[in-house]
Amino acid sequence: MLKVIYILLCILGTFLPYSQFLPFVLEHGFDIRLFFEQLFANRISGFFGMDVIISSLVLWVFVFWEGTRLKMQNLWVYIASNLLVGVSLGLPLFLLMRQFQLEQQTDTAIS
Template sequence: MLCVLGFVLPYSQFVPFILEHGFDIKLFFEQLFANRISGFFGMDVIVSSLVLWIFVFLEGTRLKIQNLWVYIACNLLVGVSLGLPLFLFMRERQLEQQTETLGY
């Protein structure tokens, strides 16, 4: 459910922008950093994304989770709001499988 919300809510804002302006990257970043408050949120998302990439790589490698690129792609195509809950869900599944395999 969180993955669905993480996709739908950001795209509810992004799709109208794309329909109105197309893929105008320059305008996108101008509006993202239009003032200090929007810049605050923009920088927060950028830093959160970098932290997510490191977490996905380290934790995914440790737990031998397959296709780690998928979570980075979700982050880049939608945002932390999809990449993080999806990775955490798959991480939990992997942990449960490892527990079952060990017979606990």
């Protein structure tokens, strides 16, 4: 059941942010200056921007620390997911694959 929840969160975590990002890109292209200008247009949007940036850094540390501890492969995928979509995809995707790894290690230990 937990894996199903993570999969649903990956889907939501991709489609909801992109429902806002794609119209921006279609209207303005990949205008990084305008992107950051609008991201930090006021204190509330700046609050959310800073929160996401710090959350991304925390995710990267967690991915490398926990992923290395559990001997997970291809840890770069979760960082790429974070950079291409956001924490909303990177975190549930990592947690999903971590769950698979934990279950595999449990099955191996029992056998």
